[in-house]
Amino acid sequence: MFTFLSGIALLIIGYFTYGKVVEKIFGVKEARPTPAYVNRDGIDYVPMSTSKNSLIQLLNIAGTGPIFGPIMGALYGPVAFIWIVIGCIFAGAVHDYLTGMISIRNRGAHLPELASKFLGKVMRHVVNAFAVLLLLLVGTVFVSTPASLLHVLMDGKVALGVLIGVIFIYYIFATLLPVDKIIGRIYPYFGALLVISALGVGIGLIITGAPIPELSLSNFHPDHAPIFPLIFFTITCGALSGFHATQTPIISRTTQKEKQGRKIFYGMMIAEGIIAMIWAAASMSLFNGYNGLNEVLAAGGPGAVVSEVSTTMLGAIGGTLAVLGVVILPITSGDTAFRSAQMIIAEYIKIAQVKLTNRLWIAIPLFAASIFLTQIDFNILWRYFSWANQATAVIALFVGAMYLYIAKKNYWISLIPGAFMLIMVLTYILNAQIGFGLPLRLSWYGGFAGTALLLVLFFSAAKKARASRLQLDEPVDNWNHAAS
Known part of the structure; x- marks a missing residue:
């Protein structure tokens, strides 16, 4: 249990130490008004309290990620703890904080617009396609998954199709109505339920003295499973996830002050890491080891x-x-x-979202596509999602690194985790059967070579952007009060 408790302690310490370092490097401007006030439209730009924004952010980025991912990651053994702790403090929380804060400085812009500004116009189209695909897949699967769970919980008394229909109806209202009408009102209660249930499981593990395995050379991972790069695509939301970059702009548009950013963005990622640690520990300790856990997962x-x-x-x-x-x-x-998909598409085609009719023009095709996707098998598509998710995280980290480089600040806090994950992303797609199917050693060579090339291109572009004095933060006076 020492490894588990030490990991929890390190996550908490990381928030109060490295979180402050990241905040200081970025440079909070306390007097600068946020988009919640400057662009206030009563739909997406609505000031909300820090506690409410924090719990909403936690639920936005969580999904089943900090639970299902660590459960699957527990098959690798205690090494899962290492990735959750290190990944969360130095990659995931940095990723979420920089994405959220840079968005606040740029009218609450989403990742495609930020990528266009800091990585080039071509990246706007690439990232837009990535982001919309990710969100459409997430939205669709998160219709089917809860409907199936409810169907089982109700002993099949309510038809699966009916449950899917009810969830879709809720999604439509949550997407079209102002952010403070449904999401702002019920999410804090759901967030509290998530935190309380996770803490209950964690305290139960400690009180009962559950046999949580300690990290050692002998149990570093079971059966010599190939940790690199697979573990980084198994445990995502509990350590680093590009999906978060699509969610943080929702809250960047409701944040009252920049000073609140560390608690909302960095802090909630740390909270998600703690939840991931608890579920990974429970999975490792309550099923008589690796074989028992594998049997339950298979069943x-x-x-x-x-x-x-x-x-x-x-x-x-x-x-x-x-x-x-x-x-x-x-x-x-x-x-x-x-909701994020609708906002990203609205930004891309430049349609303001104040009018309900404008929201409907985007929402109707979006939901129609999702309904169609529920009819097909997602097994193969979801494998691509796992890769696309971490590829999006890499793009977001490089956006953060470019922002800090141009500002002449310590860009390494974002570039190092970005470069590390870029190696993993390239190696994975080169080796995986859903990719190029190359031998693992050759894939590693390709991953390192591809990363080296892209880093050269990054520094070349960064020097040009710094020399051109690219405007990092859009002046408040130029912000459009009717922004999408």
Whole structure:
């Protein structure tokens, strides 16, 4: 249990130490007004409190990621703890903070617009396609997943199609209505449920003295499984996830002051890392080792693990509430996925979203595409999603590095994790069967060579951007009050 508790402690320490370092490097401007006030439109730009924004942000970025990912990652053994802690502090939280803060400085812009400004206009089209595909896949799968869980929970008494229809109806309202009408009102309660259930499981592990394995050379990972690069695509939301870069602009448009950014963006990623640690530890300790966990996963998937852990640690009533929380999680990421997709498309085609009719013109085709996608098998598509998710994270980290380079600040805090994940992204797609299927050693060579080439291009572009004195932060006076 020492490895587990040490990891939790390091995450908390990381927030109060490295989080402050990142905040200081970025340079908060306390007097600078935020888009929530300057662009206030009553739809997306709406000032909300720090506590409310924090819980909404946690649910936006969470989904089932910090639970299902670590459960699957537990198959690698205690090494999963290392990636969660290091990845969360030095990659994921930096990624979320910089994405959110740079967005605040640029009218609450989404990643495609930021990529266009800092990485070149071509990247705007590339990232827009990546982001919309990611969000459409997330939204669609997060219709099917909670509907299936509810169908089982209700013993099949309600038809699966009916449950899917009900969730779609909710998504439509959550996407079209102002952000403070549904999301702003109910998310804080759902966020509290997520935190309480995770803490309940964590405290239960400690009180019962669960046999959480300690990290050692002998159990570094089971059966010599190829940790690199697969673990970085198994545990994502609990350590680093490009999906977060599509969600943070929702809250960058509701943040009241820049000083709140560390708690909202960096802090909620740390909270997600703690949740991931708890579920990874529970999965490693409650099923008699690797083989037992593998059997449960083979029989019922991560949902079966959640049900068993929740009931064991929290009892029948508490366990049911925890499972309901897991049902809620994908719903609360699915609705914001569709909302983000709508906002990104609106920015791309430059259509303001104040009028309901304008929102409908984008939302109707979006939901129609999602309904169509629910009819096909997602197994292959979801494998591509895993890669596209981390590729998006790399792009966001490079945007952050470019911003800091031009500002003559310590850009290494973003470039180092970005370059590391770029190696993994390239190696994975070169080696994987869904990619080029090359031998692993050759894929590693390609990953390092490709990263070296892209770093040369990055520094070349960065020097030109600095020399041209690219405007990092859009002047408040130039902001359009009717922004999309």
